[in-house]
Amino acid sequence: MxxxxxxxxxxxxxxxxxxxxxxxxxxxxxxxxxxxxxxxxxxxxxxxxxxxxxxxxxxxxxxxxxxxxxxxxxxxxxxxxxxxxxxxxxxxxxxxxEDKIINLHPSLLPSFKGPEGIKDAFEYGVKVTGVTVHYVDSGIDTGKIIAQEAVGVEDTDTLETLEEKIHEIEYRLYIEALKMVLEEL
CATH class of the missing domain: 3.40.50.170 (Formyl transferase, N-terminal domain)
Known part of the structure; x- marks a missing residue:
């Protein structure tokens, strides 16, 4: 069903x-x-x-x-x-x-919370960032993590190329994480 x-x-x-x-x-x-x-x-x-x-x-x-x-x-x-x-x-x-709201965030939480996760990670100069899917709780990007995937940041990356890499991972990872959530319902 x-x-x-x-x-x-x-x-x-x-x-x-x-x-x-x-x-x-x-x-x-x-x-x-x-x-x-x-x-x-x-x-x-x-x-x-x-x-x-x-x-x-x-x-x-x-x-x-x-x-x-x-x-x-x-x-x-x-x-x-x-x-x-x-x-x-x-x-x-x-x-x-409760435990029925899922969010996608463009960083490896708990790092770079908030609305500008990709930009914040890029400007900080990290060599690895990523994507997190998590349950929503009363904090900001603090809920239990369902799935994460790292994304390497190359010296040649621009903010735009990093955004593209992140979005590519988001599309796949969100579906995988939602499958896990649906199995638990």
Missing amino acids: ATNVAILASGSGSNFQNIAESDLDITIKVLIVDNPNAYAIERAKKLDIPYRVVDRKHYTKETFEKEILDILKECDVELVVLAGFMKILSPNFISKY
Whole structure:
């Protein structure tokens, strides 16, 4: 029986599309975007996946999260997958889906937490960075790690080439990690 999933995104939606086109045993009940200009909406339309826009500019944090929780309940969502969702969720929200919210982060956590993981690692000058998939808890990028993969940083890398290498790993690793999570549900 397929697991009912909601995907939350803020931007282009490339990880959303990758998940939607995968062989995961899931039903994407809804894509929720907090940015009405997110390209993820166009991807949802092409994939014939229902989407909802909850524009964070029109809500307080509390009412924003309540609206999303209402949608998740309405869609009978069992697992929440963050795919470039650039909003920190409150402990109250997380408690409603404890160990059922998964996030992808473009660094080897616990290093380089926050929204600029690739840039921060590159500017620091590390020789190895990577990708982490983790459960969301009430901290910022502090939840239990599901999977990680290292990515070497070459002297010839630019920020752009490093971003490309990271994204290539993200697409594969997120699917592998989600398979592990689904086996445990």
